[in-house]
Amino acid sequence: MLEKRKKEQQVRLWIEAERERLSEGAYAYGEPFLAAFYAQCVESTAADAHEVFLETPLACNYFREKLDKLEEEAILRFFKLAAIHHTIRIVRRKRKELDWQEMAAALAEIYGLDAREREMTELLHRCAEAYQAGFQELFCKATARYLFGDRVLSGFSFAFIGNFWYNSYSSFMGSFTGYVPFHIRLRQAL
DSSP states (O other): OHHHHHHHHHHHHHHHHHHHHHHHHHHHOSSHHHHHHHHHHHHHHHHHHIIIIIIOOOTTOHHHHTGGGOOHHHHHHHHHHHHHHHHHHHHHHTTTTOOHHHHHHHHHHHHTOOHHHHHHHHHHHHHHHHOHHHHHHHHHHHHHHHHHOOOOOOHHHHHHHHHHHHHHHHHHHHHHSSSSOHHHHHHHHO
8 A cells, every 4th residue: 555655656746747847848839829739738638647647546547557567758658648649639620720740840849759759640640631530549559559568458448548538638628728719829829
């Protein structure tokens, strides 16, 4: 029990350290719309991380089940995955208003994506554009493999991860556009 509490406290510290570091990078980014987008993405992801790793004791919570395997690097990867997911989804929704290359460049700079992560991001984006129905499945599998090295998922884990990303994006967009609608944010940035 004591060991579990120590691990939970360490995970809290890792989440907050990444939140602070990535927020600084997002707020320092030169383009106002992208700075606001990624700053909100960081905050939303920190809340999600606290919720799924520490606060949701469901029997089939894939992320909580992996708590003992969780490392500091996996927390950073979780933040990166959320940013990749939300970027792909927003570009797909607002295709005419947003430039993928510009968004991907900001994502790579703010989150410090390495060459393999940029390649993975491009692959996921191409899948979302060419085969929308397969994007969710691919993203669930990429999540399990990228975070914990899992190559096989149970049906429950797969469903949990898919549902998590759907809800994560929905709550992120709700907070990003809650007070200032998307089209006004974009127009003010131009």
